[in-house]
Amino acid sequence: MSSIDPASASLALKARIMAAAAAAPSPTRHQGRRATRFVVAAAIAAGIAFFELGGGIAQPGDRPLLLTVRIADGWALACAGLTWLAARFGTPQVRTPEVLRAACMAAPVALVLWVARFHGDYTGPPTASLWACAATSLACAVVPLAGLLWTRRGSEPRHPATMGGAIGAASGAWAGLLGLLRCPDTAALHALLAHATPLLLTTLVGALAGARLLGIRRRGYRLGGLRSPSICEPSSAPMTASPPMGRM
Amino acid sequence: MSDHWREAASAAMDRYACGDDSAFSELYDLLAPRLTAFLARRIRDDALASDLVQQTFLQMHASRRHFSEGADVMPWAFAIARRLLIDVVRKSGREIIGDDGGGREERESVAPDLPPDRIVAQRRLAARVGEALERVPEGQRLAFELVKGDGLSLAEAAEVLGTTVAAVKLRVHRTYEALRAALGEEMHEELDGVW
Numbered sequence: 357m358s359s360i361d362p363a364s365a366s367l368a369l370k371a372r373i374m375a376a377a378a379a380a381p382s383p384t385r386h387q388g389r390r391a392t393r394f395v396v397a398a399a400i401a402a403g404i405a406f407f408e409l410g411g412g413i414a415q416p417g418d419r420p421l422l423l424t425v426r427i428a429d430g431w432a433l434a435c436a437g438l439t440w441l442a443a444r445f446g447t448p449q450v451r452t453p454e455v456l457r458a459a460c461m462a463a464p465v466a467l468v469l470w471v472a473r474f475h476g477d478y479t480g481p482p483t484a485s486l487w488a489c490a491a492t493s494l495a496c497a498v499v500p501l502a503g504l505l506w507t508r509r510g511s512e513p514r515h516p517a518t519m520g521g522a523i524g525a526a527s528g529a530w531a532g533l534l535g536l537l538r539c540p541d542t543a544a545l546h547a548l549l550a551h552a553t554p555l556l557l558t559t560l561v562g563a564l565a566g567a568r569l570l571g572i573r574r575r576g577y578r579l580g581g582l583r584s585p586s587i588c589e590p591s592s593a594p595m596t597a598s599p600p601m602g603r604m
Numbered sequence: 605m606s607d608h609w610r611e612a613a614s615a616a617m618d619r620y621a622c623g624d625d626s627a628f629s630e631l632y633d634l635l636a637p638r639l640t641a642f643l644a645r646r647i648r649d650d651a652l653a654s655d656l657v658q659q660t661f662l663q664m665h666a667s668r669r670h671f672s673e674g675a676d677v678m679p680w681a682f683a684i685a686r687r688l689l690i691d692v693v694r695k696s697g698r699e700i701i702g703d704d705g706g707g708r709e710e711r712e713s714v715a716p717d718l719p720p721d722r723i724v725a726q727r728r729l730a731a732r733v734g735e736a737l738e739r740v741p742e743g744q745r746l747a748f749e750l751v752k753g754d755g756l757s758l759a760e761a762a763e764v765l766g767t768t769v770a771a772v773k774l775r776v777h778r779t780y781e782a783l784r785a786a787l788g789e790e791m792h793e794e795l796d797g798v799w
Binding site: 370508 | 657
């Protein structure tokens with residue numbers, strides 16, 4: 357039997373939780389969206405900066421601009437779809453992780469098939485460097501991947517690795533789009549090694565980092581710098597007015 | 605089971621996500637008893653259960669910006685609580701569930717307007733259900749308790765557990781069969797009263 361009335365213990369617990377929440381305000385949905393928009397804008401700027409530093413859009417040989425646009429716009433649609441899935445994951449529209457996992461796994465395959473579809477349409481010199489294309493794709497994906505993982509940290513109790521993988525896939529897909537804008541080589545092998553492999557890598561990195569960053573773990577929460585006291589741990593925080601709870 | 609409180613809880617969480625800080629208190633009042641019951645069924649330590657309730661709410665507070673507009677707060681809250689519980693079990697090696705019959709008996713809610721002999725019978729049955737549930741694998745037991753004990757739909761339980769509706773349905777069915785084998789016909793008449 358308890359030496360403390362359960363009702364008063366519950367009230368004390370509520371008071372502690374309310375006090376901890378009030379002492380360490382968290383961002384609202386509006387503020388969260390604003391932060392995400394900022395991260396996305398920064399990621400776009402960083403991606404374009406990397407892209408321009410690497411030479412920007414190139415029209416190798418006599419490749420017509422229309423062909424470049426056709427390669428890019430189809431893949432941009434796939435990127436938008438992947439981004440939508442990642443952004444809506446956990447909402448009523450996208451609840452099943454299987455859909456997201458399948459999309460992430462299908463993305464590199466779709467990229468190879470899409471690029472290879474244009475093989476032969478362009479007769480210029482296929483002088484693309486495998487390493488240059490891969491480096492462009494990876495470099496352009498770093499900022500959006502890191503930024504989006506940071507904005508979603510500690511938010512996914514069920515499938516953090518899947519969520520991280522989806523963020524990685526979306527980041528890698530958009531970065532791959534920039535790579536396609538300047539890559540003259542539409543051979544399937546080149547697409548596989550120089551474009552699909554970085555996409556797969558960013559997906560895997562996102563999944564690994566997501567499992568670590570996006571998941572929920574029991575800890576002394578540092579909310580705005582104030583440690584919320586845990587009933588079961590000795591705490592030096594100032595919100596320990598209520599006595600330790602006994603068994604009810 | 606009325607879903608009114610669930611809608612109210614989701615609406616409160618929605619308001620809280622939008623910045624209405626007073627909604628957090630309302631959310632606590634609606635969710636805390638369910639979360640406490642959910643956690644207390646799984647661990648023997650009531651202080652630890654309270655600690656996990658606290659951490660669940662603080663996690664919800666910290667993540668309120670991620671709560672989707674129009675979403676149901678219940679599966680989200682239960683998923684957070686379950687994740688924290690798993691973390692505790694992994695770190696400390698504590699025993700999950702394995703509730704002793706007496707503790708369960710004390711916790712089960714029995715309608716106060718029932719005659720005393722009926723209350724005693726229900727408590728006895730609750731203890732037997734608890735014993736039978738202890739022999740069921742953890743995954744099946746959790747699915748069963750989420751659906752039958754916490755009133756989640758199959759889809760919501762699947763969300764909490766991170767699995768498919770079909771898998772939850774199968775687990776609940778297997779647990780039900782195990783209980784029926786253990787309790788016999790008595791279960792058909794009384795189980796609804798216990799849960």
